[in-house]
């Protein structure tokens with residue numbers, strides 16, 4: 537694989553996605569910073585990225601991609617392959633959080649949460665995988681969260697979307713490694729991005745009347761999360777390091793956080809249990825073979 541990689545990032549208008557795009561492009565990678573509506577509501581963000589690319593002569597391009605829209609995802613991926621000839625890395629980053637007492641979250645809000653944070657990655661992975669399988673190389677990078685491993689009260693649907701993403705990303709890993717494709721999960725803690733200002737509040741507030749003190753949970757949790765947020769460049773630096781790690785040598789999970797909150801322990805326990813489970817299904821040898829194959833594919 538060329539050391540300069542062709543990278544598609546979803547949700548690159550702001551926050552982590554924007555930092556990933558700038559950090560990776562400054563290292564010489566060919567980066568497609570994708571976002572919703574770059575000609576409209578994200579016009580300022582798109583213009584700033586294009587101006588940076590021009591000013592610093594970066595191989596950094598803006599493309600339209602809404603992860604909830606099949607056609608938009610397929611069009612963006614086709615455009616990357618048409619322009620760059622291949623696609624080496626897909627960073628599934630687009631996401632947001634719904635918060636509030638769970639009963640007050642409407643079904644429509646719950647659907648939208650899963651459609652973006654979970655099915656968005658399914659769409660992107662299904663669009664890029666035929667190209668990666670043809671190349672017999674590639675990296676699917678999933679921006680999960682510590683909330684993909686522990687349950688943060690009043691963020692139940694956000695957690696559900698990230699737990700689902702974790703399960704899928706791990707399952708992809710078993711199936712794709714033999715073809716030189718790696719699936720990796722990044723679990724950031726709380727970082728200072730626009731995510732906290734973009735939280736969608738549970739809409740059906742009439743449901744919360746009888747909840748008493750439980751009504752205080754969302755406020756308490758949100759203020760602690762926002763108050764403990766770190767510098768998001770830490771996550772961008774970690775993503776750069778993962779992208780530049782040789783194929784076959786990447787971990788399945790990377791926890792990036794100043795506060796552990798037990799997520800590392802859960803990862804270690806799950807890894808051990810999962811290895812036993814693979815053995816019970818008679819797949820331990822297969823996955824060993826799979827991992828060796830991936831290492832030699834790099």
Ligand SMILES: NC(=O)c1ccc[n+]([C@@H]2O[C@H](COP(=O)([O-])OP(=O)(O)OC[C@H]3O[C@@H](n4cnc5c(N)ncnc54)[C@H](OP(=O)(O)O)[C@@H]3O)[C@@H](O)[C@H]2O)c1
Nearest residue numbers: 547549550551552572602603630631681726727729730731
């Ligand atoms: N910051 C944290 O503390 C933290 C911790 C753990 C995990 N994460 C995860 O990190 C990822 C990025 O979040 P962030 O912290 O950088 O917050 P952010 O600045 O709010 O970024 C979220 C990005 O997702 C995009 N997005 C939302 N819906 C989309 C859709 N349908 N199609 C395409 N893009 C869409 C937003 O685009 P628009 O501009 O169009 O709205 C925005 O660019 C998320 O998956 C989040 O769950 C964040």
